[in-house]
Amino acid sequence: MFRYYFLLGVRSLRRNPALTALMVLTLAVGVAASISTLTILHVMSGDPIPQKSDRLFMPLMDNGPLKGYTPGEEPNDIQMSYRDAMNHLSAKIGERRAAMYGILMAIEPARKDLPAIESEGVATNKDFFAMFDTPFVHGQAWTENDDAKATDVVVLGNKLAEKLYGKTNPVGQYLTMIGHQFQIVGVLGPWEPSPRFYRFAGRNATFGEQEDFFIPLASAIRHEITHAGGMGCTGDTEPGWQGRLNSECTWISFWFELKTASLRQELQSYLDNYAADQRKLGRYMRQAKNKLFNVMEWMEETKVVGNDNKLSAWLAFGFLMLCLVNTVGLLLAKFSVRASEVGVRRALGASRKEIFNQFLIESSVIGLAGGVAGLILAFGALALIAMQSKQLTVVAHMDWQMLTITFVMSVTAAIVAGLFPTWRACQVTPAIQLKSQ
Known part of the structure; x- marks a missing residue:
């Protein structure tokens, strides 16, 4: 019927x-x-990364001064200082660790028919690619030795690689960036997690296209490449690039990857112990609660929706x-x-x-x-x-x-x-x- x-x-x-x-x-x-x-x-x-969103954690720690602080007040910035990022990278806690900040660099294509290009990229370390499951169509990520020696190498996004080199494999070639020669070690395939949870601007998640390139964080620091994005400074800073690195200014994003979500408490204990040790050195005087957020908790905290x-x-x-x-x-x-x-x-x-x-x-x-x-x-x-x-x-x-x-x-x-x-x-x-x- x-x-x-x-x-x-x-x-x-x-x-x-x-x-x-x-x-x-x-x-x-x-x-x-x-x-x-x-x-x-x-x-x-x-x-944005369902296969491991419960194993990726963003720490939130308050390294600000006591002056002008009200107990219970939230940190002004959701990033961390360069000093803290380097300490966490060397601590070897968790399965992987990734520090990063956004950069803008002038690229000079080898092709004469293309003008110089200002492109957006990320300065990070080797663990970034495995942590966020980035797909490679050519080559691979750089090595730990490249991180240690601040080697001038670059991983290109697929759109920039196609624009500069067409469909050919550019791995092994050199690309002029900010006047320096960077060797191409890999090319990513299409990769546009939505939102770009690994990078946040203020308290708003970034919705946008894949970055054009990725270079070693140590290389960016060596070339004194300034960050593209927000920075929070709550105390006096010394002038110059080294002054920024030594300061309490927060401008670096950081993620931990754990082997299992059940190890969260172990990571929390590490953060608490780290803050206590830094307090003995005259830092982290606010004694604010150290927080951990997995990907979905972080999106809720930063009010993505x-x-x-x-x-x-x-x-x-x-x-x-x-x-x-x-x-x-x-x-x-x-x-x-x-x-x-x-x-x-x-x-x-x-x-x-x-x-x-x-x-x-x-x-x-x-x-x-x-x-x-x-x-x-x-x-x-x-x-x-x-x-x-x-x-x-x-x-x-x-x-x-x-x-x-x-x-x-x-x-x-x-x-x-x-x-x-x-x-x-x-x-x-x-x-x-x-x-x-």
């Missing part, structure tokens, strides 16, 4: 094409608005409810004109249950059509959003989960909207309808 009622539903759509089109459009607009907003929220709040994003989602679903109310009215109008048809069917022996099933399946057909139209509108809306900036390009895309949700939501919405009109249609009294014919 389902197939029969489904065909009846499809056929009924052609009886009043204007009214049907209006219902489908109303449902499609509501679904598109809610799905577009939900898709962006879904991408922003999703786990802010209240404005959540409010937008609620407003979109409110608009969908408004569209459903309008759909209910249109279905009432559509079903009311078919009272005589219902009366004849009831007189021929059709039960209320059969009438109910017929009209509910017809509502589902409308929902399916609305889902297809809503999906098209949603893709259009996301494309328009993506055109606004490179950051929005990363989050404004739909995956298979959202495709499934779109159809389920549209059909469910149509069924819910059709319950009351369908119930009203089932209340038709056959005798009254037959007498009026």
